[in-house]
Amino acid sequence: MDDFMLGTHDLAQFLKQDRKSLHLELKEKNINPVISGGRLYLYPKDVRRYLTSCDYHYPERQIVSVQMLKGGVGKTTAVVNIAIRASQFGLKVLCIDLDQQANLSLAFNQKSEERAVWVDVVEDKATVAETVMAISPTLHLIPSNLNNSVLDKTLTTGGRNIGKAVSKYLNQIKDQYDLILIDTGPSLGAVNTAAACAADLVLLPINPDKFSMSGLKKTMEELEFVASEFLERTIPVKILFSRFDGRESSAHQLLQQCYQEFTEQMMHNYIRTSSELKNSIMQGRSIFNRRSTAKEDFDLVTHELIALNQRHDHQSAQIETRID
Numbered sequence: 001m002d003d004f005m006l007g008t009h010d011l012a013q014f015l016k017q018d019r020k021s022l023h024l025e026l027k028e029k030n031i032n033p034v035i036s037g038g039r040l041y042l043y044p045k046d047v048r049r050y051l052t053s054c055d056y057h058y059p060e061r062q063i064v065s066v067q068m069l070k071g072g073v074g075k076t077t078a079v080v081n082i083a084i085r086a087s088q089f090g091l092k093v094l095c096i097d098l099d100q101q102a103n104l105s106l107a108f109n110q111k112s113e114e115r116a117v118w119v120d121v122v123e124d125k126a127t128v129a130e131t132v133m134a135i136s137p138t139l140h141l142i143p144s145n146l147n148n149s150v151l152d153k154t155l156t157t158g159g160r161n162i163g164k165a166v167s168k169y170l171n172q173i174k175d176q177y178d179l180i181l182i183d184t185g186p187s188l189g190a191v192n193t194a195a196a197c198a199a200d201l202v203l204l205p206i207n208p209d210k211f212s213m214s215g216l217k218k219t220m221e222e223l224e225f226v227a228s229e230f231l232e233r234t235i236p237v238k239i240l241f242s243r244f245d246g247r248e249s250s251a252h253q254l255l256q257q258c259y260q261e262f263t264e265q266m267m268h269n270y271i272r273t274s275s276e277l278k279n280s281i282m283q284g285r286s287i288f289n290r291r292s293t294a295k296e297d298f299d300l301v302t303h304e305l306i307a308l309n310q311r312h313d314h315q316s317a318q319i320e321t322r323i324d
């Protein structure tokens, strides 16, 4: 099945409705699902049409930069899966790969050696619009490649305003999107400073280990410094606990410690360890086309982030969470 369509079974689950009554309502509203493998799927634009007709309120545009000094904690994994899920629900999503490793571009099966990337925009060799590629009608990508490895140097020389090196260009296209997700490399360099300054929210994935905790504290200190140096506001952060293995007592301890120490900043939902996350990338498919804990977790995390609620229903503003 098209990775970028939403199964009606998933929509029914989101609406806490049985599938049959959903199918009837879709028919009444002249929205026709597509059949594949005996299941019914909806195009994102039809999901949006249906949810809007049910008085669901699509969120204000949000720019989220996913950052963490420590490598391999699940930054790219978070961007890919939140982007796919949000786009399946009809949000117009832009992903920006600012990491020279270009793992995000590879995860979307894009070979981008020949393409214009962010460094070309900053050096006035390409417009930001020229860097955008469509992965699906509701999911776009600004890819990366090794040329971005000089981005930090480009930003720190020639008197450029680092604080505006992402926001200035993003302003030219951001109106087209509901959600912009920026994937960054494991550093505290100028590129990541620029990404943080452009963001409404910085999402900080961490793993249940001591090194992650020290990486988290260092990254948070840096974000405070960046805000004081470049912005007249603070940078809101959310911490996403990733690779949680319930069989390890140390994982429980660290999770508890995080909720105590960073009560306000913790995402309510977290990501469990799942081989499905690696397998899906290797096989070039989405995690959302079959059942897994990874699918469950990223579904909850995405909805916590995008907060797609019914206007009149204050109850539904209470995001479904695993942890109170």
Ligand SMILES: Nc1ncnc2c1ncn2[C@@H]1O[C@H](COP(=O)(O)OP(=O)(O)OP(=O)(O)O)[C@@H](O)[C@H]1O
Binding pocket: 070, 071, 072, 073, 074, 075, 076, 077, 078, 099, 101, 103, 184, 185, 186, 242, 243, 244, 271, 272, 273, 274, 275, 277, 278, 281
């Ligand atoms: N919850 C998880 N369970 C199991 N494996 C995971 C999980 N999250 C991520 N991984 C795997 O861990 C590896 C690193 O993840 P990812 O590339 O997302 O990290 P990253 O923070 O973006 O790394 P980098 O700092 O190098 O950019 C990948 O192989 C990914 O599939």
Ligand SMILES: [Mg+2]
Binding pocket: 075, 076, 077, 099, 103, 104, 183, 184, 185
């Ligand atoms: Mg990465």
